[in-house]
Amino acid sequence: MAQRLIVIGGDAAGMAAASQARRRRDRGDLEIVAFERGHYTSYSACGIPYWISGLVPERDELIARDPMTFRESFDIDVRLRHEVTSIDLDRREVVARDLDRGGEVRERFDTLMYAAGAVPVRPEWARTGAGGVFGIQTLDDGAALRDWLEAEPPPRRAVVIGGGYIGVEMAEAMIQRGLSVTLVEQSEQPMSTVDPDMAELVSGAMRALGVTIRTGLTVTGLQERDGRVSAVVTADGPIPADVVVLGLGVRPNTALAAAAGLPLGPVGGIRVDRRMRVPGVPDVWAGGDCVECLHRVSGLPVHVPLGTHANKQGRVAGINIGGGYATFAGVIGTAVTKVCDLEVGRTGLRERDAAAAGFDFVSVIAESTNRAGYYPGARPMTVKLIAEKPSGRLLGAQIVGWSEAAKRIDTLAVALWNGMTVDDMTALDLGYAPPYAPVWDPVLIAARRAVDALAATGR
Amino acid sequence: MAQRLIVIGGDAAGMAAASQARRRRDRGDLEIVAFERGHYTSYSACGIPYWISGLVPERDELIARDPMTFRESFDIDVRLRHEVTSIDLDRREVVARDLDRGGEVRERFDTLMYAAGAVPVRPEWARTGAGGVFGIQTLDDGAALRDWLEAEPPPRRAVVIGGGYIGVEMAEAMIQRGLSVTLVEQSEQPMSTVDPDMAELVSGAMRALGVTIRTGLTVTGLQERDGRVSAVVTADGPIPADVVVLGLGVRPNTALAAAAGLPLGPVGGIRVDRRMRVPGVPDVWAGGDCVECLHRVSGLPVHVPLGTHANKQGRVAGINIGGGYATFAGVIGTAVTKVCDLEVGRTGLRERDAAAAGFDFVSVIAESTNRAGYYPGARPMTVKLIAEKPSGRLLGAQIVGWSEAAKRIDTLAVALWNGMTVDDMTALDLGYAPPYAPVWDPVLIAARRAVDALAATGR
Numbered sequence: 001m002a003q004r005l006i007v008i009g010g011d012a013a014g015m016a017a018a019s020q021a022r023r024r025r026d027r028g029d030l031e032i033v034a035f036e037r038g039h040y041t042s043y044s045a046c047g048i049p050y051w052i053s054g055l056v057p058e059r060d061e062l063i064a065r066d067p068m069t070f071r072e073s074f075d076i077d078v079r080l081r082h083e084v085t086s087i088d089l090d091r092r093e094v095v096a097r098d099l100d101r102g103g104e105v106r107e108r109f110d111t112l113m114y115a116a117g118a119v120p121v122r123p124e125w126a127r128t129g130a131g132g133v134f135g136i137q138t139l140d141d142g143a144a145l146r147d148w149l150e151a152e153p154p155p156r157r158a159v160v161i162g163g164g165y166i167g168v169e170m171a172e173a174m175i176q177r178g179l180s181v182t183l184v185e186q187s188e189q190p191m192s193t194v195d196p197d198m199a200e201l202v203s204g205a206m207r208a209l210g211v212t213i214r215t216g217l218t219v220t221g222l223q224e225r226d227g228r229v230s231a232v233v234t235a236d237g238p239i240p241a242d243v244v245v246l247g248l249g250v251r252p253n254t255a256l257a258a259a260a261g262l263p264l265g266p267v268g269g270i271r272v273d274r275r276m277r278v279p280g281v282p283d284v285w286a287g288g289d290c291v292e293c294l295h296r297v298s299g300l301p302v303h304v305p306l307g308t309h310a311n312k313q314g315r316v317a318g319i320n321i322g323g324g325y326a327t328f329a330g331v332i333g334t335a336v337t338k339v340c341d342l343e344v345g346r347t348g349l350r351e352r353d354a355a356a357a358g359f360d361f362v363s364v365i366a367e368s369t370n371r372a373g374y375y376p377g378a379r380p381m382t383v384k385l386i387a388e389k390p391s392g393r394l395l396g397a398q399i400v401g402w403s404e405a406a407k408r409i410d411t412l413a414v415a416l417w418n419g420m421t422v423d424d425m426t427a428l429d430l431g432y433a434p435p436y437a438p439v440w441d442p443v444l445i446a447a448r449r450a451v452d453a454l455a456a457t458g459r
Numbered sequence: 460m461a462q463r464l465i466v467i468g469g470d471a472a473g474m475a476a477a478s479q480a481r482r483r484r485d486r487g488d489l490e491i492v493a494f495e496r497g498h499y500t501s502y503s504a505c506g507i508p509y510w511i512s513g514l515v516p517e518r519d520e521l522i523a524r525d526p527m528t529f530r531e532s533f534d535i536d537v538r539l540r541h542e543v544t545s546i547d548l549d550r551r552e553v554v555a556r557d558l559d560r561g562g563e564v565r566e567r568f569d570t571l572m573y574a575a576g577a578v579p580v581r582p583e584w585a586r587t588g589a590g591g592v593f594g595i596q597t598l599d600d601g602a603a604l605r606d607w608l609e610a611e612p613p614p615r616r617a618v619v620i621g622g623g624y625i626g627v628e629m630a631e632a633m634i635q636r637g638l639s640v641t642l643v644e645q646s647e648q649p650m651s652t653v654d655p656d657m658a659e660l661v662s663g664a665m666r667a668l669g670v671t672i673r674t675g676l677t678v679t680g681l682q683e684r685d686g687r688v689s690a691v692v693t694a695d696g697p698i699p700a701d702v703v704v705l706g707l708g709v710r711p712n713t714a715l716a717a718a719a720g721l722p723l724g725p726v727g728g729i730r731v732d733r734r735m736r737v738p739g740v741p742d743v744w745a746g747g748d749c750v751e752c753l754h755r756v757s758g759l760p761v762h763v764p765l766g767t768h769a770n771k772q773g774r775v776a777g778i779n780i781g782g783g784y785a786t787f788a789g790v791i792g793t794a795v796t797k798v799c800d801l802e803v804g805r806t807g808l809r810e811r812d813a814a815a816a817g818f819d820f821v822s823v824i825a826e827s828t829n830r831a832g833y834y835p836g837a838r839p840m841t842v843k844l845i846a847e848k849p850s851g852r853l854l855g856a857q858i859v860g861w862s863e864a865a866k867r868i869d870t871l872a873v874a875l876w877n878g879m880t881v882d883d884m885t886a887l888d889l890g891y892a893p894p895y896a897p898v899w900d901p902v903l904i905a906a907r908r909a910v911d912a913l914a915a916t917g918r
Contacts, residue, residue: 414887
């Protein structure tokens with residue numbers, strides 16, 4: 001008799017695991033049932049801001065693989081609009097509620113893949129039920145926001161709360177739709193995923209785009225009129241709003257897992273081993289935005305909810321469930337984003353992370369250009385490096401620039417991944433031609449600067 | 460009394476060495492005299508095609524630092540239009556001819572930096588003296604070609620001989636100036652710096668641009684009329700030409716060095732050690748297009764005339780001359796170029812190099828896109844990887860694509876530099892956001908493909 005794999009969560013990690021398991025074990029050997037609470041499988045949540053802005057015209061473009069494909073090509077029993085409400089590890093079964101038709105189903109499993117994703121952070125004040133307040137986590141969230149923006153009369157004033165990636169991207173999307181936009185950030189600066197000196201460049205670009213940035217400001221509530229949001233209340237007074245977008249971050253969706261007794265780690269995600277197995281719980285695997293994983297530089301557990309990790313982790317789990325061998329090697333915190341034409345990349349530790357992890361370090365900033373200075377379209381590029389003292393080992397890097405800047409972070413990410421020192425990095429053989437780089441690539445210039453800074457400390 | 464450094468060659472390697480030596484030793488300690496045969500110092504030869512095309516409007520934009528800067532800011536005695544004609548290692552002196560005013564100067568040295576660059580390959584038939592035949596090595600070459608193109612009546616038909624980087628870039632430049640262009644290549648394909656399957660993509664782009672490509676064709680002579688070139692003669696008959704551009708490659712400029720007894724290596728360049736010292740010859744250093752250096756993957760000596768290496772090697776020599784310690788770590792063959800909007804990058808070994816070096820390997824090609832498929836402006840990108848069998852160690856990589864493709868080779872170059880296996884590469888934490896990459900970056904997709912190919916061999 002076939003064994004049975006139950007997958008909880010039909011997005012990147014869950015469906016990657018299911019597909020990989022299927023590649024190695026056919027239906028006669030392994031039945032696969034995937035429960036997904038929403039209306040879609042495997043879509044690009046990261047693409048939602050571009051759908052809202054209109055840059056991506058159709059919602060369906062964000063869907064990588066639809067349920068039909070999984071059913072027909074992978075023989076995976078995908079059940080949409082089914083929310084798993086309990087896991088019984090002893091009886092090896094789950095209970096799921098049919099959200100559309102009501103009622104419950106109970107399904108046994110031999111193997112469980114927990115990939116329930118993340119839930120958006122929602123303070124008490126955000127739970128008013130007032131119209132015009134939106135998170136941006138699911139395609140349904142996006143659809144609701146688009147409908148609101150297209151109603152008559154259209155909203156004019158948007159307030160985005162939270163200046164992380166989603167907040168910044170959504171502020172830009174709202175500007176592109178013609179709204180006046182205020183970004184409210186609790187800390188000193190938006191885009192705190194990079195150090196303040198680099199984040200200031202991003203703030204400048206957002207202001208140039210027309211975004212009003214209010215920093216150091218805590219939101220305490222929402223005002224509403226006739227069931228619709230009318231203002232965001234802050235310590236500094238109300239900010240009028242016809243639409244409010246919440247970009248307050250997410251946390252691992254672990255309620256169900258915790259209730260079932262799966263172990264959580266120090267940063268609140270499900271604990272997994274290198275193979276994405278939940279330690280101490282036989283035949284239970286997890287991956288994606290619900291787990292925490294190892295930061296290779298700090299050595300500490302981190303929660304980094306990104307589609308790229310979810311896909312890798314799901315693939316690793318699926319290969320292992322399928323009888324193969326794969327491990328997830330951890331993350332180094334690489335991320336890229338875009339604010340109008342300003343590109344931002346980061347990898348490794350920021351200064352504050354390096355200090356918190358106990359490293360002694362130098363940091364340098366090098367100004368350069370993306371192309372040879374004389375080549376048309378040459379634009380400024382700022383590269384920041386953080387290097388351990390006295391070893392010179394690269395600990396982190398950040399890039400802000402106007403064109404072909406963001407993905408240059410990958411060059412630094414691979415150097416960091418391999419534990420290179422900035423000394424060794426000055427020797428790297430990187431591509432040079434006038435349309436692509438000055439004769440000393442910005443990465444090399446920054447590495448040289450870091451070597452000089454280390455020398456100046458006497459090491 | 461101050462010691463004296465003589466630098467032969469005032470371009471990238473020579474002037475980088477001079478500047479670095481000066482940073483560490485002031486005039487009272489070290490006099491520096493640099494002889495340069497041409498009219499300029501430290502210019503971007505790689506930029507000449509873009510000046511010819513008109514993309515870079517002014518010649519002076521290609522000059523990184525002029526002689527005045529070296530004289531005033533670095534206290535370096537730069538002597539332009541001075542050609543060194545002999546080196547006497549026993550008497551520690553050089554003789555230089557003043558090319559403009561005639562006469563010779565004789566200068567003693569304690570330390571010598573040989574940075575005479577490369578000389579273009581010129582078959583007998585190319586030395587006719589006919590008007591309208593141009594190499595593209597120096598700014599003077601470029602100026603002469605520009606004058607020819609701007610004469611009345613303007614030339615209409617260009618023949619570019621040789622399909623390497625310069626040939627391909629010059630063919631494009633001629634098209635952009637409105638000429639009809641034929642590219643003649645002796646081998647089966649232009650752009651043989653990448654494997655034939657990848658080069659075919661480049662040929663396609665060139666044809667789409669309007670370039671006529673003639674391959675497998677050997678040039679045997681030039682026809683001229685009234686002292687001007689009128690056709691290129693080949694085994695297949697003459698090809699009419701009003702202007703001929705020679706892109707036949709370069710070889711190390713070693714005549715003077717060899718006459719003085721400096722040791723040459725197996726690929727014809729001056730031999731140097733890790734510190735850019737000429738072995739066995741006290742206080743003589745060399746760098747740039749005249750030397751050969753170590754290929755870190757094959758372990759063999761190679762001659763790679765590129766400004767980026769010349770700058771690094773000059774800097775290393777200068778630091779050592781200045782009393783510091785630096786080494787040149789070798790090259791891995793990274794290069795990038797552009798044909799209209801098609802971008803090409805390569806690093807490491809091609810299939811033929813890997814075979815010649817004795818490696819057993821697999822090679823894979825992965826088709827992907829530069830951005831998330833749904834993001835506007837997503838364009839195809841082709842990544843080829845060559846991986847050792849059975850170890851999986853990356854040996855080489857090539858990328859061809861339409862946008863933000865070329866510099867992605869740096870990601871692979873750093874992986875190669877660090878000896879990564881394709882297995883390990885599948886785990887790399889690279890930047891993901893819809894404007895910059897699909898959720899599986901093209902580099903990761905290619906690495907996965909290579910792992911599959913290795914598995915299929917049973918390793």
